[in-house]
Amino acid sequence: DTGVSQNPRHKITKRGQNVTFRCDPISEHNRLYWYRQTLGQGPEFLTYFQNEAQLEKSRLLSDRFSAERPKGSFSTLEIQRTEQGDSAMYLCASSGGANVLTFGAGSRLTVL
């Protein structure tokens, strides 16, 4: 296993378009997290899955954002009707039994 994988690494889109990011966690990790990071700030929690169940969503996750984790494996984060304020790095992390988050390299979104 090579760690947490995120795709695409970079996405440039026009305002109003929909985008989807994919995260493949470490296979034996049952917990998956999405964070958002803007320039100069630390990562901000967006949502959390335990297996296929989405157990927590931040107030940062507006109704334009939706996340899924079918079958408790990979996860997708979709942003509909993108706005310039959505430009950020979207980070995925997973955890198993230890109190440690393993992050992917992130997906950078630029909304023009």
Added chain:
Amino acid sequence: LAKTTQPISMDSYEGQEVNITCSHNNIATNDYITWYQQFPSQGPRFIIQGYKTKVTNEVASLFIPADRKSSTLSLPRVSLSDTAVYYCLVGDLYSGAGSYQLTFGKGTKLSVIP
């Protein structure tokens, strides 16, 4: 959720020991203290974790006083490649609802000077 306070930035020369202190006055009994390192355009990477006293691994040492209201990350003999942002996190991913919303803060930007 425990809030953390750490310096915004630090500078150090190559070969020196760097100590970054984080304060977390409202740490809970079940909380662990975890430090992450982040390079530009990459996700944070786990460095070290502790609950109390001292922990050492091949990369760093973590010093935690008895009251656990602060912690100090110690990086021995830093090199240019240690230039990064360092985050101190306090929490327990498994203590119940809301526990997994670990708060990163702005971190400490360490610049290593040749």
